[in-house]
Amino acid sequence: MKQIILLIVVLSFIHCAPKKTVGNPTNPKIKSIVENNKLNVVYRGIRNPLTIYVPNTDSIKVSGIGLHKIDNNEYYISPGQGLTMEITIVGYIKGQEIIDKREFRILDIQKPYASIHKYFGNVTLSKEKLASSKIKPHIPQFVLELPDVYSFEYQINNQKRLFNEGNTFNDVAKKQIYNLKKGDSVLIDNVKLVTDRPNVDRAKIIELKVYIE
The missing domain is CATH 2.60.40 (Immunoglobulin-like)
Known part of the structure; x- marks a missing residue:
């Protein structure tokens, strides 16, 4: 049964594809899919809201520089220096791991x-x-x-x-x-x-x- 990692970000207006999808080596039918419709940009100096949902998993772990958890599936990204940043999503399903990595471009906001x-x-x-x-x-x-x-x-x-x-x-x-x-x-x-x-x-x-x- 295919397990899905669903990543919804309210950030920008640019299409993007997952940087990397990793299946479980012991069960090739289990793999993660990251969706980020039209959005792959985070802005420096502000909180960029992020929702991460992994159906049918026992737990998930999300990590990345500038990533902060708010509550349950709600996070925000506050990027620092650099041109890109990456987050790692690990879903645990009956002792098995699904790992996905996601890269975002970092942009400066225009003068407010x-x-x-x-x-x-x-x-x-x-x-x-x-x-x-x-x-x-x-x-x-x-x-x-x-x-x-x-x-x-x-x-x-x-x-x-x-x-x-x-x-x-x-x-x-x-x-x-x-x-x-x-x-x-x-x-x-x-x-x-x-x-x-x-x-x-x-x-x-x-x-x-x-x-x-």
């Missing part, structure tokens, strides 16, 4: 934009909406979740830049924003993101400029 409600670049908002907004990284048409904002700097009307920890404006910043007038501006720049791999080079996040309506 600092955004509010997915608006980026130069935007116009009321001071009330700006003060209550959450700053997020945004890449148009990018389907994976980007890390949260750890801190940013803001500059009101070309005045001195001020540091703000977190992804929302602190009380001091909110007070300043509520005192703004129509046509005043707030520049949001030097945005830092939470990352699993702080040693990985990160693209500078493009600034956001908000004009008060």
Whole structure:
């Protein structure tokens, strides 16, 4: 009876084939198949979700640099340096092993934009909406979740830049924003993101400029 390793990854949009399929030497009918429909890319600096399912096995073991288990069949890949990475999937069936190896290409994400409600670049908002907004990284048409904002700097009307920890404006910043007038501006720049791999080079996040309506 053929046993199947099913690998489903929500990552990118490129077809790929398994790098290697290994059958059990004592039973050639038992072999593993890795499926990864249209997806063989992981992105550096973010968590790439991964689901691994092996039907009718007693247990499985999955390993690879940057691979983290979340719960049961749920994993994520947080790749580091290099151009490729590999994971190994071992399924145990009545004392027999099914082994598969899978290679992914590692790509850098393009420069994210600092955004509010997915608006980026130069935007116009009321001071009330700006003060209550959450700053997020945004890449148009990018389907994976980007890390949260750890801190940013803001500059009101070309005045001195001020540091703000977190992804929302602190009380001091909110007070300043509520005192703004129509046509005043707030520049949001030097945005830092939470990352699993702080040693990985990160693209500078493009600034956001908000004009008060």
